[in-house]
Amino acid sequence: MNNMLNRSRRLFLAWVLLTLAIALVLGACSNATTRPEETSETASSEQTTLTVAMTSDAGIDQLDAGAYNGSMHVQAMIYDSLVEYGEKGEIVPGLAESWEISEDGTVYTFHLRQGVTFSDGLALNAEAVVFSFERWIHDPANSLQIATALEAIEAVDEHTFTMTFNKAYYPFLTELSFARPVRILSPSAVEPAGDVNGEFIQAVGSGAWMVESYVRDRETILVPNPHYWGEAPEVDRIVLKVIPDPQSRVMALQSGEVDIAGTQLGRLPVESLPVIEGDDALELLSAEGTNSHFMIFNPAVTALQDLHVRQAVNLAINKASIVEDLMDGVGHEAKGLFPLTVPYVTETNQQWYGYDPEEARQLLAKAGYTDADGDGVVEKDGQPLTLNLVLQQAEFPEWKAIGELMQYELQEIGIDLKLQMLEPNSYYDALWTTKAYDLILYRTYDDAYNPHSFLLSLFRKTADTPAVAWSDRELEALIDTAVGSTDLEERQATYDAIFARMYEQAMFAAVYYPEEIVAVNQRVSDFAFGHSTFRPILWQELKVGDR
Amino acid sequence: MSGIKNNYGIRLGLVIVLAYGLIALFAPWLAPADPLHVQMSHKLELPSWSYPLGTDHLGRCVLSRLIYGTRTSLLYTLAVLASVFAISIPVGLIAGYAGGRIDQAIMRLIDVLLAFPSLILSLAITAMLGPSMPNLLLSFAAVWWAGYARVIRSVVLQIRSRDYIQAAIASGSSHGTIMVRHILRNAARPILVLASVEVGTILLAIAGLSFLGLGAQPPVPEWGVMLSDSRPYMQTEPRLLLYPGIAIMIAVLGFNLVGEGLREQRKDARAA
Numbered sequence: 092m093n094n095m096l097n098r099s100r101r102l103f104l105a106w107v108l109l110t111l112a113i114a115l116v117l118g119a120c121s122n123a124t125t126r127p128e129e130t131s132e133t134a135s136s137e138q139t140t141l142t143v144a145m146t147s148d149a150g151i152d153q154l155d156a157g158a159y160n161g162s163m164h165v166q167a168m169i170y171d172s173l174v175e176y177g178e179k180g181e182i183v184p185g186l187a188e189s190w191e192i193s194e195d196g197t198v199y200t201f202h203l204r205q206g207v208t209f210s211d212g213l214a215l216n217a218e219a220v221v222f223s224f225e226r227w228i229h230d231p232a233n234s235l236q237i238a239t240a241l242e243a244i245e246a247v248d249e250h251t252f253t254m255t256f257n258k259a260y261y262p263f264l265t266e267l268s269f270a271r272p273v274r275i276l277s278p279s280a281v282e283p284a285g286d287v288n289g290e291f292i293q294a295v296g297s298g299a300w301m302v303e304s305y306v307r308d309r310e311t312i313l314v315p316n317p318h319y320w321g322e323a324p325e326v327d328r329i330v331l332k333v334i335p336d337p338q339s340r341v342m343a344l345q346s347g348e349v350d351i352a353g354t355q356l357g358r359l360p361v362e363s364l365p366v367i368e369g370d371d372a373l374e375l376l377s378a379e380g381t382n383s384h385f386m387i388f389n390p391a392v393t394a395l396q397d398l399h400v401r402q403a404v405n406l407a408i409n410k411a412s413i414v415e416d417l418m419d420g421v422g423h424e425a426k427g428l429f430p431l432t433v434p435y436v437t438e439t440n441q442q443w444y445g446y447d448p449e450e451a452r453q454l455l456a457k458a459g460y461t462d463a464d465g466d467g468v469v470e471k472d473g474q475p476l477t478l479n480l481v482l483q484q485a486e487f488p489e490w491k492a493i494g495e496l497m498q499y500e501l502q503e504i505g506i507d508l509k510l511q512m513l514e515p516n517s518y519y520d521a522l523w524t525t526k527a528y529d530l531i532l533y534r535t536y537d538d539a540y541n542p543h544s545f546l547l548s549l550f551r552k553t554a555d556t557p558a559v560a561w562s563d564r565e566l567e568a569l570i571d572t573a574v575g576s577t578d579l580e581e582r583q584a585t586y587d588a589i590f591a592r593m594y595e596q597a598m599f600a601a602v603y604y605p606e607e608i609v610a611v612n613q614r615v616s617d618f619a620f621g622h623s624t625f626r627p628i629l630w631q632e633l634k635v636g637d638r
Numbered sequence: 639m640s641g642i643k644n645n646y647g648i649r650l651g652l653v654i655v656l657a658y659g660l661i662a663l664f665a666p667w668l669a670p671a672d673p674l675h676v677q678m679s680h681k682l683e684l685p686s687w688s689y690p691l692g693t694d695h696l697g698r699c700v701l702s703r704l705i706y707g708t709r710t711s712l713l714y715t716l717a718v719l720a721s722v723f724a725i726s727i728p729v730g731l732i733a734g735y736a737g738g739r740i741d742q743a744i745m746r747l748i749d750v751l752l753a754f755p756s757l758i759l760s761l762a763i764t765a766m767l768g769p770s771m772p773n774l775l776l777s778f779a780a781v782w783w784a785g786y787a788r789v790i791r792s793v794v795l796q797i798r799s800r801d802y803i804q805a806a807i808a809s810g811s812s813h814g815t816i817m818v819r820h821i822l823r824n825a826a827r828p829i830l831v832l833a834s835v836e837v838g839t840i841l842l843a844i845a846g847l848s849f850l851g852l853g854a855q856p857p858v859p860e861w862g863v864m865l866s867d868s869r870p871y872m873q874t875e876p877r878l879l880l881y882p883g884i885a886i887m888i889a890v891l892g893f894n895l896v897g898e899g900l901r902e903q904r905k906d907a908r909a910a
Contacts, residue, residue, distance in 0.1 A: 338872065362870035416678035417695075484851065488870065492695055495856045499676035499696070510856045512769060
């Protein structure tokens, strides 16, 4: 009978969905049991191969140095920048050996390293640098100050060029260290070659690595650039394997399918850390992170305009417990917007609300909220204090548990928190466009973007839109002063004032300082964390042993 | 002969269904703890006297969450079933009784809906409306009524050709009276059987969508959500995955045994 057929098919479909979901985990097993790639043991003793797990495809076919497509981590491996981002924001020479900045901070003169060639053998000169910049710098979509404030970029001679800006802005050099769009690519990367308006055809840079092969959504193989100007890498090949599921990455580590998994290339789930720790072949390493997770208060929500309410939310969250209990000690207790690894953040200017539910309750009472009807939720003028918290799980799997914990903690002081779990697209839509949230869990940017770039994009209004996060005129003025200041002391003092103002006004709710975690197979030695998001690992130093 | 065997299945099924019903009804008295009480100091504890099945990643009592989860799952299954039939019974009845162009129009619409895999379609609708239980209910009802309406129509067609309907028409009864009193009453039994067969499917689909984060929202305890929450602990605490998995399995088994049994009995009764 037709109907019976339909019914059994529907039954089957439902089963399939559930088994499929469970199989997501089990599927990793089959993934992990596939035969490892030809590694150094099987191929030849001279060739050393290192396999690294990545969350998403590297997008080599569109990895234009001057665009925001593909993986920025791979961008930073293939293309060099003029200057590099060192420890805690120190700017160190890259392709530019030295530079001078005019008194007023508007003219930058760069001297390029001599004898540098791209991986295709073309020489790197001032003209190639100007070519790289001209390709994207006039695009009105660019928000980098280096693009918007640039008046002229000119080659002076073969190895010297100048950049002239219409204002002083201390992070110009920091922006030049970014993975994109400021890196330098070979004129042969576009068609017709050397044409500023040419179309991107292949990823050719002067960086330590070049592409050997690429299969979309599967793997990218990088080999050392024979023309590289710096120290040559120790390994002969790096295989970047795409493994989107966090659990699968753990299993790939266990089976030896990948040698390295973790960092921002593909985060490891905290729940699986005991498994990795218990595996003798693997070593777990961690480094201080430079971003933090926090909650944005929607400035348009009436209840949150009361300082007492914002303070109460902060006091209700047990930041120490999130680290100790929920994250098994991975990470640090949040004590502000930025952790100490961020420039201008010091022990003295870092100050935030602790955990004190009793005081939080009193603050709510002071703000006029009482639980008159005894349902556990406080009201003011008959309106219960209900807030919705928007969050997502795909990119940050731990947010659901953190959200549920905060939901319970806020319930304890009488705030009814509704969790709204969205998929990444709708989440970012809510954050940037629709603003359909009372509270939203977000993270600060990483390293080179902190603190100036993050403050500018979240706490500072633009020409036509108000600030995304809760901010005020005083804070916005302070941010302007800080980024325009050419004097280091003045800048530090202004940042002190910024952090103090944020604390006074409880402009956000601090939640969690994550840590960078990586698991490395014992056959790999000399692993070192990089200093920026786009260079999470110091690739050149890695060695592969024969273990 | 086969009646006894079927009865045995039905009986087992009924016991299971009844047990789940009682658990759902008396959840507050049966649960050893508050299913929403977060205690980070008791995170991932092994079974003990105070937490018979241990605690989850937020230190909540797993047994209590399972018990309250029964309530969520059964309540929503019934709600989905009710709303699906609220649409499919009138539509099927009208299509079967009216026949002709009305029937043709309704059936083509149903064909269109059935051309899509129903679960995928309701998944898409829920994702579009935003994840929440009411939206899940809406999307299920909007998609799943079509299949039932077709079955109900075929039942109505059979009854319509019976002599007593002709007699009712001849005696001048109104269409409404015929449809409700004569057709619907006689179609009630097959519809009931159909419903009982489908309960398991619906229950499973709700758990499946909740697993994907499109159904029950935190902190509501629900089996599919518990399953997805336990997924990261697959290697370290596999028991957390087993509990909700077994709860779903037994529930679906129970409902399917009852449903299949009723259908077999009906077949036998018709054959006799």
